[in-house]
Amino acid sequence: MSIVEMKKLLLVGHKSTRASLLKALHKTGVVEISATKPTELAVPANVDGKIREEDLKLQRLSAAFDFLKDQKRVAERMAKREEISYTPEKKKLFEPQPRVSFDEFSKFSELEDEAMATVERTEEYQRRLSDLASLLQRVKTEAEQVEVFRPIAAPMAMFYDTKRVAVMLGTCPSDKVLAIEKLSGENEYFFVYKPEAVGRTIPLVIVCLKADAANVSVRLAELGFIKSSLTYTETAEQKSAEFQKRIEQLETEKKQIVLDSVEILQKIDVLQQFYDYVLVEKAKLTATGKMADTAKTFILEGWIPAEQEEKVKKAISDVSENIVFEIREPRGGEVVPTLVRSNPIVRPYESITNMYSVPAYDDLDPNPSMAFFYFLMFGIMMGDAAYGILLAVMGYTFYRLKKPVPGKGNLYLIIAMGGISTLIWGALFGSWFGLDVSGTFLEKIKWFSPMDDPITMLVLSLAIGMFQLMFGILMRGIKMAKRKEWQGVLGESVSWLLAFGGLIVFALASFLPALAAAKKAGIYVALSGVALILVFGGWQKKGVGRVIGGVPKLYDAVNFVSDILSYSRLFGLGLSGAVVGLVVDKICQVIIDMLTFGGVPVGIVVAAPIFIFGHVLNIGISALGAYVHNSRLQYIEYFGKFYEGSGHQFLPLGYNTKYNYIQIQEDK
Structure with missing residues (x-):
């Protein structure tokens, strides 16, 4: 349960063995390739073009996934409107990530032709759907233009000018028709034909002398008349029917493409498997780019866990006996990746630490102590035993159903263990859905109720905060001792532990006879601690600053007190959850009392869903608050005392698959 010892791998081999070597190192699952420093004779391998090729494949595959996902949603909407017959495959709520052996994964390369052919199909469907969308828009626009002229039974092409007569087919607002008809009454050579039509826009045929056409057009334009440019040889009725038929044809083709697209989803695993294969191939090319090449050889550098040295040696030797390599201890100045190995209880909490920063290789592992405090404080913030049972059962149930691969599913376990903590603290607080447990066996394990004794709750919260902060100062001392910074141990760890430890003893002695x-x-x-701060507080400074540097260090006591007060959020969150639960219970009790007839509590029927909804909502809000605020206390208050982080997480070659997990033998 610590940071795993790492060793440096240095290797020189012939270029003809590089592909086989990378495959062998990938199969071990324990080698991270690092950058090799180029020399005059060895230059970085040039693989940029090949990486771009793999990137293009990944982009096309990702685009295919997005397209198919969109078409699935389109198909579901069409099926709801009964436009198509489609029954989507029911997706399992907790579908485990597929696991494959290394040999099975290697065969994914054989899927390239099938996968890329499928990608080309999706790209063709996408292009055709884009064309159909444009066509549909154009046809619908033309249909709308023709629709207004349906009351006119004559072919639209017959409305054309003669030698002396101008004929104009167009539309105008319905409230301007009378004005146009009045205009025709003022000119004996001006004729208006208005068919039987209703609506905001009315079709008109205007006939006038050609000599008057210019003046008439101006007057008509002022009245909102718009001349049509349509010259179809059919009537508007016929043309409209033609457009509707064309629209139906295009819609039918669109529906068929949607159905063909969702049919591909039945083989989505092929695309996913090939996607993962390309990801690993890109990772190998990226690793190759970190190497240095001569004319015929390559130089590789990497990192392996010390415990896997023999395994790596055998893997390299099996590739070729002509590969020269060395495995040695890390040297000063080298950036060593960090691999943390924790027990099953602490392991889920590694994700909390990694969200802040991965520990450096030479740093202390903060996970065991952080996990303890995180577990401890989660339950205080939730504070209800019944909530804890539900969280623990749900967390572990979801984890078992999901069956996550190693490194995944940590949140389920954090929630489950948080539920256990909540059960313990809730029982001590005597809170079970906020109900009164007086007179039951549950009262025997009750310590105090935060609602009845908030001062004790506040003191408990601050005491836990002080304990964690002092433990953080202790960790700082251990860290400095590991670096042999003995003056720092005295000035920044032992001194503060004595000062605050003495104050705690003094406070307890003042209240406890x-x-x-x-x-x-x-x-x-306490005074001895202050003396150590004054003497060794400026240990990192020089000259006079080393002598008086401890004086300003005393101000850190203010920051320490401020950090302790931050733990009052344990008190606030715990109390707020209890209040909400109590309010829900009171509302339900009032409803039951109001709706009790003849001794029969009919109100239970109404109160039950309110009780369930209210407490489920309270559990969700409280759990989210506990997760966020608990993390905040670890990051700001606790880690601020000793933890630097800034490490580089150990990432073995080919670890970054997305859809399939490559099962290494040791994982089984």
């Missing part, structure tokens, strides 16, 4: 004799001892211990 049994400890009254320890009051003076507490003062002396």
